[in-house]
Amino acid sequence: MWEYTDKVKEYFLKPKNIGEIDNADGVGDVGSIVCGDALKLSLKIDKDTDRIEDAKFQTFGCASAIASSSALTELIKGKTIDEALHVSNQDIAEFLGGLPKEKMHCSVLGREALEAAIADYRGIPKAEEEEGTLVCKCFDVSEEKIRKVAIENHLTTVDDITDYTKAGGGCGECREKIEAILNDIWSIKAPEKPVTPKKLTNLQKIALIQEIIEKEIRPGLQADGGDIDLIDIDGNKVIIAFRGMCTGCLMAGVTLEGIQSKLRELVSDAIVLEVQ
Ligand code: FES
Secondary structure: OOOOOOHHHHHHHHOOOOOOOOOOOEEEEEHHHHEEEEEEEEEEEEOOEEEEEEEEEEEEOOHHHHHHHHHHHHHHHOOOHHOOOOOHHHHHHHHHOOHHHHHHHHHHHHHHHHHHHHHHHOOOOOOOOOOOOEEEOOOOOEHHHHHHHHHHOOOOOOOHHHHHHHHOOOOOHHHHHHHHHHHHHOOOOOOOOOOOOOOOHHHHHHHHHHHHHHHHHHHHHHOOOEEEEEEEEEEEEEEEEEOOOOOOOOHHHHHHHHHHHHHHHHHHOOOEEEEE
């Protein structure tokens, strides 16, 4: 039995904004009944101000799916579409006072429906699923979705991904693939050729640090929407700044430690990394 907060119970038992808006300006239809959760979100939007005047939902799913969808409509009504796009699945869960972690996929479905409805309003065609990107056949979950949800929610284990997307929660065949995707997201790739640390002049040390950051560290971070800038090198103190998705990322501490170990391994044990 799941432990639900009073607010989840309230929004499940007396959901707000159920239904469909006639002549909606944007419709987001996500999930599928075959996979156990489906959500249709319709929006009425003031075209002059881009403000969401009304939001309604229809859902097929459990208590958390109904509560999450209803919470989403309450959160976005009155916001402009740009403001609404800042409503994350974590915001939906927080609005409800939390969701059981095994039910976080309901909040993710809400966020997906919101993105789809706004894309529909903006006339952005639904992206075609590229062949080969489907990772979980049981729940129809693509690699792109796993990467996005993992990065946005800082998920590091296959069980986390199952909680947030359902992927891996059926036959289990896709779990290895999910593990590989997570490793790819969160690990900093090892250098192809190990460089043997030697006694370096100051200039050699600076050049080596720059090269390692450019070739070994930056590509991995950029692949996940982040980046790093080398700000200064003062003796063994290396000062960097995170950019993009790395800024404010909850995993920044882990990334920082990974970069410091890499520089200690390849340049000098005495390297101390600092973030500006
Ligand atoms: S293919 Fe993912 S659980 Fe079956």
